[in-house]
Amino acid sequence: MTETTIFRNESTKPISSKTANIFGFLLPGIVLITLLLVWSLISFTNLFPTYAFPSPLAVLKSFTEEIIAGRLLNDIVASLWRVSVGFVLSALLGIPFGLWLGQHINARRAFVPMLNFFRFLSPLAWIPFAILWFHIGDKPAIFLIFMASFFPLALATMSAVATIPNIYFSVAKDYDIKGFSLITKVVFPAVLPQIITSLRVSCGIAWVIIVAAEMVGCQDGLGYGIWEARNGLRLDAAVCYMIVIGLLGMIIDRLLNQLTKLPNIRWGYER
Amino acid sequence: MKDKIIKSQLVLENVSHNYGAVTVLNNLNLVVNSGEVLVLVGPSGCGKTTLLNLLSGHIKPSSGIIKREGIILTVYQQDGLFPWLTVVENISLGFSKLMNDAEREAELKELIELIHLNGFEQYYPHQLSGGMKQRVEIARVLAGDSDILLMDEPFSALDYQTRLRMRFELIRILKQKQRTVVFVTHDIEEATQLADRILVLTNRPTTISCELTIKSPRPRNHSDPSVINAITTILQEMKL
Numbered sequence: 001m002t003e004t005t006i007f008r009n010e011s012t013k014p015i016s017s018k019t020a021n022i023f024g025f026l027l028p029g030i031v032l033i034t035l036l037l038v039w040s041l042i043s044f045t046n047l048f049p050t051y052a053f054p055s056p057l058a059v060l061k062s063f064t065e066e067i068i069a070g071r072l073l074n075d076i077v078a079s080l081w082r083v084s085v086g087f088v089l090s091a092l093l094g095i096p097f098g099l100w101l102g103q104h105i106n107a108r109r110a111f112v113p114m115l116n117f118f119r120f121l122s123p124l125a126w127i128p129f130a131i132l133w134f135h136i137g138d139k140p141a142i143f144l145i146f147m148a149s150f151f152p153l154a155l156a157t158m159s160a161v162a163t164i165p166n167i168y169f170s171v172a173k174d175y176d177i178k179g180f181s182l183i184t185k186v187v188f189p190a191v192l193p194q195i196i197t198s199l200r201v202s203c204g205i206a207w208v209i210i211v212a213a214e215m216v217g218c219q220d221g222l223g224y225g226i227w228e229a230r231n232g233l234r235l236d237a238a239v240c241y242m243i244v245i246g247l248l249g250m251i252i253d254r255l256l257n258q259l260t261k262l263p264n265i266r267w268g269y270e271r
Numbered sequence: 272m273k274d275k276i277i278k279s280q281l282v283l284e285n286v287s288h289n290y291g292a293v294t295v296l297n298n299l300n301l302v303v304n305s306g307e308v309l310v311l312v313g314p315s316g317c318g319k320t321t322l323l324n325l326l327s328g329h330i331k332p333s334s335g336i337i338k339r340e341g342i343i344l345t346v347y348q349q350d351g352l353f354p355w356l357t358v359v360e361n362i363s364l365g366f367s368k369l370m371n372d373a374e375r376e377a378e379l380k381e382l383i384e385l386i387h388l389n390g391f392e393q394y395y396p397h398q399l400s401g402g403m404k405q406r407v408e409i410a411r412v413l414a415g416d417s418d419i420l421l422m423d424e425p426f427s428a429l430d431y432q433t434r435l436r437m438r439f440e441l442i443r444i445l446k447q448k449q450r451t452v453v454f455v456t457h458d459i460e461e462a463t464q465l466a467d468r469i470l471v472l473t474n475r476p477t478t479i480s481c482e483l484t485i486k487s488p489r490p491r492n493h494s495d496p497s498v499i500n501a502i503t504t505i506l507q508e509m510k511l
């Protein structure tokens with residue numbers, strides 16, 4: 001799959017020298033400050049009406065309000081919970097399913113067209129069903145997260161299994177590894193680096209979907225926060241939620257990226 | 272790990288093999304003697320890997336009989352180590368499940384010393400050089416109570432100097448841990464320095480065009496008369 005290579009190189013180039021380290025903070029810092037300056041400048045010149053273009057100061061003010069009121073933390077927890085549950089569920093089902101598909105040609109023939117169909121169907125299309133089936137609360141959001149990440153995960157795992165070099169199976173046969181331990185001792189570790197890459201990709205998708213899911217089916221969460229801010233014409237609050245969503249997404253990806261540093265996974269990124 | 276072979280038998284009787292329309296082996300007869308180092312040389316694509324796969328049982332012959340006795344393990348050309356396991360974990364794949372922890376520890380230590388990889392026990396294959404990886408492969412097949420080792424161009428992916436060094440390493444290791452060895456190579460010098468017996472194979476469909484026995488003791492210098500004579504004979508046989 002094409003998207004599985006996107007993150008590959010990031011951590012393979014160790015930034016070791018001191019100057020590289022300084023630039024690592026300095027360059028993004030310059031971009032950030034420039035962005036803030038441009039933002040301030042536009043809001044200062046009143047190009048847009050204040051209610052449609054909040055100033056950095058207004059956003060900062062609503063940040064403190066939201067934190068003090070406890071809403072922001074509550075919404076963060078709600079969104080993280082939904083994404084975690086939906087994501088873990090889809091990994092628990094999607095990865096074994098992909099491993100199984102990868103080993104059985106007829107299963108692949110049977111399931112792949114269906115999996116591809118659902119992969120290309122935007123999970124947001126399920127919103128009406130999610131609400132009718134699960135009403136309001138965590139469940140519809142979890143369902144949508146599941147629908148967003150299950151299919152890409154299963155497919156990526158399956159195609160990773162297909163690329164396992166034959167020699168590993170010969171070696172497994174030499175040392176009498178077969179049946180279930182063939183899966184746990186050879187197939188799974190052989191595809192783990194690719195699975196982790198695809199976990200990062202689908203976690204990114206899930207984090208994007210949660211915002212939309214919470215706008216319709218929930219009474220809290222970061223997506224709901226944006227929706228409510230819009231309804232109250234409080235775009236300063238909306239921006240503050242947007243910043244939190246983006247930052248949290250970056251942090252989650254960083255955490256998942258830590259997995260690629262584990263020594264028994266690292267090899268998959270060294271080639 | 273055994274120091275000696277207990278029993279080993281490897282016999283091909285009228286073995287033919289074809290992939291679809293391509294006949295690779297035609298009525299081949301071959302007896303591998305217990306304890307010998309048998310080296311196969313032959314042109315690329317003549318079916319040496321196929322022959323080893325038949326011997327190991329990874330593929331079944333189209334016709335003919337293969338008799339095996341003893342545990343057979345293969346050293347692969349490259350990338351035969353599991354990259355998600357450390358040196359020690361890879362070697363331990365060969366250990367029998369009946370061994371207790373103390374026995375494993377002792378054998379691991381002996382094997383690591385045998386292949387001169389002290390200090391690299393916890394390294395992963397991608398952190399090793401090509402020669403080190405092949406030494407780990409050799410340790411792994413020795414750990415497995417093996418009687419017969421099949422080696423498919425185990426050193427051909429290495430640079431020239433490392434290849435020379437590995438040749439003598441293997442001779443040293445086999446002196447301590449006697450095994451029956453079937454060794455495939457393109458390198459005629461390697462063949463003559465390692466072998467008790469050399470079989471020169473023809474192009475497809477493959478037959479044995481010439482058989483040489485070299486009696487002089489190993490390690491053999493490349494200027495050893497027995498080595499030079501054998502090289503000359505093989506080159507003539509291959510019309511080179």
Ligand SMILES: Nc1ncnc2c1ncn2[C@@H]1O[C@H](COP(=O)(O)OP(=O)(O)OP(=O)(O)O)[C@@H](O)[C@H]1O
Binds near residue numbers: 315316317319320322
């Ligand atoms: N799985 C396969 N399916 C079809 N044909 C095959 C297969 N494996 C090998 N062959 C064919 O059988 C012939 C012998 O292949 P083999 O790999 O045994 O040669 P080889 O002597 O090991 O060559 P080399 O010295 O290049 O490694 C080749 O012509 C090859 O095309």
Ligand SMILES: [Mg+2]
Binds near residue numbers: 319320423
């Ligand atoms: Mg070959």
